[in-house]
Amino acid sequence: MRRAVAPLLAVTVALVLADSAVVTLALPDILQRLHTSVGQVAWVLIAFNLVLGLAAVPTAMGFARVQPRLVGAVGIAVFAGSSAWCALAQSIDVLIAARCLQAVGGALALVGCLELLVADYGERRGVATWVAAGVVGTASGPVVGGLLTQAFAWQAIFVVQVPFAALAVPAALFVPARPTLPRDRHRPAVRPNLTLALLSAALTAALFLLVLLLVDGWRQSPATAALAVSVVPLAALTARPLARLLRAPAEVETAVGCFLIAGGLVGLGIPPSADLAWTVAPQALVGLGLGLTVDRLTAQAMELRLPRVHHAGWTIGARHLGVVVGLAILTPVFTADLQDAQTPAQEAITSLVLDAPLQPQDKIAVAQALGRELTDQQGRVPDLHRAFASLDLDPEERPAAAKLERDLDGQLQRAATRAFRDSFLIGAGLALVALLTVLAPRRRSS
Amino acid sequence: MTGRGRLVGLPALALVLVGGVLGVELAHGGGRFEPLRSADPCVARKVTSQAHGMDALTERLVLLGLDGAACRLHLSREALTLELAQPGPRTDAEVDALRAGLLAAVQRMKDDGTLPPASDLVDEALGNADLNRFLEAAIRALPDAVVDAAVKVDDVLTRTIKDLDLRSILGELDDQHDLNEQINAAVTRAVKASIVARLRDLL
Numbered sequence: 001m002r003r004a005v006a007p008l009l010a011v012t013v014a015l016v017l018a019d020s021a022v023v024t025l026a027l028p029d030i031l032q033r034l035h036t037s038v039g040q041v042a043w044v045l046i047a048f049n050l051v052l053g054l055a056a057v058p059t060a061m062g063f064a065r066v067q068p069r070l071v072g073a074v075g076i077a078v079f080a081g082s083s084a085w086c087a088l089a090q091s092i093d094v095l096i097a098a099r100c101l102q103a104v105g106g107a108l109a110l111v112g113c114l115e116l117l118v119a120d121y122g123e124r125r126g127v128a129t130w131v132a133a134g135v136v137g138t139a140s141g142p143v144v145g146g147l148l149t150q151a152f153a154w155q156a157i158f159v160v161q162v163p164f165a166a167l168a169v170p171a172a173l174f175v176p177a178r179p180t181l182p183r184d185r186h187r188p189a190v191r192p193n194l195t196l197a198l199l200s201a202a203l204t205a206a207l208f209l210l211v212l213l214l215v216d217g218w219r220q221s222p223a224t225a226a227l228a229v230s231v232v233p234l235a236a237l238t239a240r241p242l243a244r245l246l247r248a249p250a251e252v253e254t255a256v257g258c259f260l261i262a263g264g265l266v267g268l269g270i271p272p273s274a275d276l277a278w279t280v281a282p283q284a285l286v287g288l289g290l291g292l293t294v295d296r297l298t299a300q301a302m303e304l305r306l307p308r309v310h311h312a313g314w315t316i317g318a319r320h321l322g323v324v325v326g327l328a329i330l331t332p333v334f335t336a337d338l339q340d341a342q343t344p345a346q347e348a349i350t351s352l353v354l355d356a357p358l359q360p361q362d363k364i365a366v367a368q369a370l371g372r373e374l375t376d377q378q379g380r381v382p383d384l385h386r387a388f389a390s391l392d393l394d395p396e397e398r399p400a401a402a403k404l405e406r407d408l409d410g411q412l413q414r415a416a417t418r419a420f421r422d423s424f425l426i427g428a429g430l431a432l433v434a435l436l437t438v439l440a441p442r443r444r445s446s
Numbered sequence: 447m448t449g450r451g452r453l454v455g456l457p458a459l460a461l462v463l464v465g466g467v468l469g470v471e472l473a474h475g476g477g478r479f480e481p482l483r484s485a486d487p488c489v490a491r492k493v494t495s496q497a498h499g500m501d502a503l504t505e506r507l508v509l510l511g512l513d514g515a516a517c518r519l520h521l522s523r524e525a526l527t528l529e530l531a532q533p534g535p536r537t538d539a540e541v542d543a544l545r546a547g548l549l550a551a552v553q554r555m556k557d558d559g560t561l562p563p564a565s566d567l568v569d570e571a572l573g574n575a576d577l578n579r580f581l582e583a584a585i586r587a588l589p590d591a592v593v594d595a596a597v598k599v600d601d602v603l604t605r606t607i608k609d610l611d612l613r614s615i616l617g618e619l620d621d622q623h624d625l626n627e628q629i630n631a632a633v634t635r636a637v638k639a640s641i642v643a644r645l646r647d648l649l
Contacts, residue, residue, distance in 0.1 A: 243456070246455040246456045246459070248452050248455065249452065253456065256460045259461075260464065263464030270468075270472070270479075272474035272475040272476045273475070285467060347522060351485075352482070354512075354523070357496050359496055360497050360504070411481050415480075415481045418481065421477075
């Protein structure tokens with residue numbers, strides 16, 4: 001049991017931080033199953049990050065005099081219980097409420113696990129494990145969520161968290177950590193936390209919008225999208241060995257990381273086609289940037305600052321409020337752009353149908369079926385296959401109809417890609433602002 | 447690694463990576479992956495049909511007519527089509543533009559020699575018309591040259607388009623049966639009027 005304690009606590013940290021983006025690939029499924037809108041379903045992400053961001057610092061403040069193992073165990077138990085509640089939710093309102101409670105439990109679990117890992121592993125290794133677990137969780141959340149959604153259903157994302165968290169409760173109680181009341185109190189590190197917040201806002205575009213584009217715009221299955229976005233965590237893992245090889249100073253690493261994220265987001269905004277291969281290299285840039293920045297900035301924000309748990313609270317708050325700011329900026333932009341994309345998409349579809357090499361009566365039938373589908377899917381990217389499947393065509397006409405369907409899908413992919421472009425470019429802009437906070441000259445201390 | 451190398455190595459690598467990725471994307475059409483833009487309806491386009499006989503003629507006439515109407519209304523052909531597909535009353539401008547567009551389409555097809563002779567259409571037209579059996583058999587027995595001399599397709603189409611209640615037709619696009627009835631009646635009237643006019647000219 002003793003040897004399993006720290007890994008279980010690290011897994012809990014990764015689970016809580018993965019929850020920031022774990023539902024991203026499940027959002028289209030949730031959208032459909034819970035009969036809600038794009039604007040509402042975004043709150044499944046926003047609510048968790050907002051509550052976690054707001055609760056982190058007060059939780060850390062109130063934590064000082066309490067037994068870490070009690071706080072950790074209670075937090076993990078609340079997190080596990082609310083994860084089960086999320087899985088059972090039958091409406092979007094209940095799911096959002098459960099996500100809020102999950103975030104409160106998550107905030108308690110994160111600060112509790114930090115102290116417990118330090119008690120178990122010692123200061124340096126404990127903090128490093130806590131930071132690394134967070135980076136792994138953040139980067140791999142969408143991948144794991146997508147695979148679970150495809151293999152089972154969106155509820156599976158929450159169900160699998162319950163046993164891990166349930167095992168972590170006795171593990172937390174097992175660590176004999178005491179509350180520490182340091183004599184020194186340091187002010188929060190503004191610059192790394194601000195950079196973290198801006199980068200988290202920028203990364204929202206890669207972790208949230210990219211999967212929506214792949215699943216809703218390019219009609220990829222959640223599993224395919226999950227495999228596609230696994231490039232980000234894989235690239236993040238290669239960042240540290242690369243940094244060790246080139247031995248750049250910490251500030252240079254962070255600045256380069258911001259630049260790579262900005263470049264990767266621009267790349268995601270301008271793919272030459274809807275081929276998944278075009279997302280690989282831009283995602284690799286984003287992953288490298290993430291690997292060079294997030295753990296480095298988190299460590300900078302916490303290094304030699306006491307009480308340690310307060311500063312951990314500030315970094316959690318900065319990261320998750322950054323995600324909320326990112327979602328708050330990007331969601332209205334891309335939903336409005338998706339709305340604006342409808343007219344050019346409909347005109348492109350009309351043009352192809354009018355000029356299609358089909359018999360006139362078949363063109364009319366196609367147009368009527370497409371009209372019904374477009375009317376049913378207001379505000380979403382329509383599934384044209386249902387329209388074509390409903391047609392009773394002459395066998396001779398089927399090859400031309402199949403080509404028309406492919407061409408129309410191509411037009412929808414083009415329209416969706418165009419609709420997401422501005423959001424990716426705004427994300428890149430946020431990463432460049434983060435770069436400015438790194439490059440801005442420091443005040444000389446007298 | 448030297449101090450300078452540590453400062454420059456990683457930024458230089460990042461510049462190469464970002465420049466390379468964006469450069470390859472732009473070289474392959476990155477940033478231009480957008481929906482098809484509507485063509486200018488005022489520029490003549492080649493219109494073909496997979497159908498034969500009356501269906502092919504009607505399809506080509508409608509497609510060219512839509513172009514002409516859209517050009518007059520300063521809209522794209524696609525925007526006008528989507529507008530006409532919506533239920534609701536039609537404006538005078540839309541009705542007038544569509545009529546003018548269809549008439550211009552007839553003229554264009556006549557000018558470029560793509561209007562079929564009446565003899566190519568007579569069997570199909572007689573099948574749709576509600577005529578006395580003896581009269582129908584008599585018309586079928588006429589040589590093609592006589593039919594083509596008696597009935598000019600461009601004249602029939604022009605008379606039909608002028609006679610049609612386009613506002614009513616546009617309001618009932620979903621009712622295929624009623625649409626066919628209205629058009630057949632207008633075509634029959636136009637054929638009669640055209641033959642009478644030809645006879646008057648001969649006399």
